[in-house]
Every structure is written in C-alpha cells, then in structure tokens.
C-alpha cells in the first residue's frame with residue numbers, strides 16, 4: 346500500500362476537495378474569466394470550451410459540466426480512424442450467451458513488455474449498451490509502460506479505476522492525480538488523460554459506467570455523516586503542458602477504439618471551473634458502519650459510490666461484534682450481479698482461491714456465500730469482538746446480469762471447478 350494520497354503531486358497549486366463541488370482552478374493567475382464563461386476573448390488568449398457530462402437540461406442537482414480554458418481548441422484535429430481494440434470489448438456484450446454459473450479468475454498474466462494502460466485494458470464483461478448510455482463494464486488492466494505520446498478519453502462512460510498493484514500518475518486535462526493501491530480514481534466521461542507508472546508496473550480493475558455518473562449515496566437514517574465523506578475526494582489543480590509534436594488521442598467510442606493524431610498535447614488546459622472533474626479517494630478514509638447488536642447488514646452499508654448502473658462497495662477493515670450471529674457474508678441469491686475483486690490480503694467469505702488481482706462473478710440469482718471451510722469455522726467461532734483487518738476487497742454490483750466476454754470465459758487463468766468450494770456443505774438436520 347502506498348502512503349496517504351498526494352493527489353496534486355506534480356501540480357504547483359495544491360488540490361481541491363469535495364465530491365460534487367463547483368471547483369475552479371487556474372495554473373496561471375488571471376486565466377479564468379470572471380463572472381462569465383465565454384467572454385468575447387478569453388483571458389491570456391486561451392480558448393474556452395465546455396465539456397458536458399450530462400444533458401444541458403439535466404436538473405441542477407445532477408447537472409455535470411466543466412468549462413476548460415485551453416491553449417488550443419480540442420476541435421482542431423484531423424479525422425479519427427479505427428485502431429485495434431486489443432483486449433477491450435464494448436457493450437452490448439453479445440459474444441457468448443449469458444452464463445448463470447459462478448466464476449472466478451486468477452490475476453491477469455503479466456502483459457508483454459511495453460504495454461501501457463490503454464493497451465493493457467482487458468474486458469471481463471458487462472451489461473447495457475454504450476450507444477444508449479446504459480449499463481456498465483468490468484475491465485482489468487495490467488501495464489508495464491507509461492503512456493508517452495498518447496492520451497485516452499472514454500466517450501462511453503466514466504471510469505472508476507481501482508489500482509491493485511503499482512501507482513498511477515493520472516495526467517488529466519484538469520490536472521494531475523496520483524492513485525495507488527487502496528485508492529480509487531474516478532475519471533469522468535470524455536476527460537482525456539495519460540497514465541504514467543511511477544513504479545514501472547501496474548495492475549488493477551476498472552468499472553466503466555455508461556449511465557448517469559456515480560454519486561455519493563444518500564445516508565437516510567445514518568444521518569449527516571458516515572461512509573465516504575465528500576471532503577475526502579480530491580480533485581486536481583489545473584496543470585497544463587505545452588508540448589508540441591504528434592500526440593495520439595485515443596477515444597473509446599461506442600465500444601471501439603479510435604485515434605486521431607493531434608499536433609500538440611491536449612493536456613493544455615490552463616484553467617477550468619465546474620463539477621465534471623476527476624477525483625481520487627483513499628478507501629482507508631471510508632467510515633465503515635455495521636451492526637453493533639446482531640446479524641449481518643446487507644453489503645449496501647459499505648457503498649462508497651452509487652449510480653443507476655453500478656454500486657461500488659468496499660470491504661474495509663472493521664470490527665465484528667455481532668452476538669449470536671454468523672458473521673461472514675451469508676448465503677444468498679441476489680437479483681443484482683456481483684463482481685468482486687481483492688486489492689490486498691484476504692476476504693472473510695473465502696478461505697482461499699480468491700486472491701489479490703483476481704476476481705469472482707456471481708451473476709443474477711446465482712447462489713453463493715461462504716465456502717465450506719469459512720462456514721464451518723464461522724459456525725463454531727468464539728464470538729468475541731474481532732477486528733477483520735487482513736484485507737481490502739471491493740464489489741461492483743449492478744442491477745443487470747453481467748455477460749462475460751469470450752476471452753474471460755475461455756481464459757486460461759479462469760478457475761475451473763470453482764463450484765467445488767461449496768462442496769461438502771452437508772445436511773445437519775436434525776442436529
């Protein structure tokens with residue numbers, strides 16, 4: 346795990362905090378117009394550009410847009426041309442029939458030398474349709490090279506990046522963020538960014554959200570505080586580069602990759618304001634709530650971010666104190682589909698086989714829960730207060746079944762025989 350976040354590393358002007366805020370930032374004093382967005386001539390000879398993440402008419406509470414003041418307009422570019430998708434696949438996912446079986450995978454194998462973040466993206470599956478802005482996709486990434494002469498932007502949705510190994514330096518249009526294992530980064534739809542690898546190598550997970558963007562969940566009876574705090578989300582301060590020379594702008598558009606060669610870096614935004622901004626959040630800041638009497642709350646109590654197409658849930662270190670309670674995750678069948686990953690350590694529902702960098706998929710209504718070993722141990726455990734602090738797991742939970750790609754279904758690192766972890770759960774009735 347890396348140290349606490351230093352999201353504005355590389356940016357001279359500090360960072361901004363507060364999920365959903367109307368932020369503003371200028372890397373050069375006077376670059377932001379005052380009191381208007383689009384003056385006849387923008388300050389310092391910059392070009393003004395609005396980046397809209399929601400419809401113009403979206404209600405104020407959920408409207409997302411930022412105004413960017415840039416050295417050159419994004420519009421000045423030659424045509425985009427199709428490039429290879431590598432391991433990326435797009436929604437709709439119709440390569441194979443949706444499969445109700447429980448599945449589990451080991452980590453992605455090490456990619457060939459020279460694989461950058463975009464080339465290292467590998468799609469496990471998903472649902473919905475990018476063309477209708479519905480659903481989500483689960484991707485993994487494995488990379489061992491920084492992006493140098495190219496940047497990436499996803500027209501199909503926002504990207505929730507969950508590093509498992511190696512830090513990512515995210516040089517975005519709005520500034521620089523750093524995210525290492527234990528952090529998540531949220532890159533809004535369409536925001537362009539380059540990923541550099543300070544550790545030389547990186548591995549992790551991505552939830553691509555095609556629908557309405559992630560929000561902090563309502564707290565209801567929890568009250569005004571708890572779970573993830575808005576102020577712990579860090580947005581970058583404006584930071585720009587002026588590099589001339591060819592830069593490939595890779596655009597994921599309706600499931601496929603396209604590229605256009607710009608004659609300059611598109612990370613040339615000198616100032617910006619708005620709420621369509623990237624964030625980094627340190628999962629160790631998550632205020633974990635749970636039962637202090639009995640029974641096991643549904644995992645929605647661990648929701649960090651929620652959207653119509655996906656919830657992001659973290660299983661962070663916490664105390665278990667439930668009396669007369671089966672404390673690990675219970676057996677269940679769920680209308681929601683659950684993709685789970687592990688950032689470090691172990692997860693309390695699985696004795697082994699669920700490893701950092703790996704993942705499991707329990708799709709709509711598939712029966713799952715503790716494996717046999719965990720069930721037996723937890724059924725006999727002495728129920729003293731116990732801290733679960735040997736791991737950091739997460740879940741992408743989505744209302745619709747996750748159809749896996751052919752490459753995920755056939756992957757040599759898919760664990761055959763996953764069903765066996767529930768073998769030997771024999772009847773004890775009558776006891």
Ligand SMILES: O=C(O)Cc1cc(O)ccc1O
Pocket residue numbers: 641642643644673674675677683694707713714740
């Ligand atoms: O399947 C899982 O391990 C995730 C999960 C955890 C939990 O505590 C309760 C329900 C649930 O789906």
Ligand SMILES: [Fe+2]
Pocket residue numbers: 677679683707713714
């Ligand atoms: Fe579950």
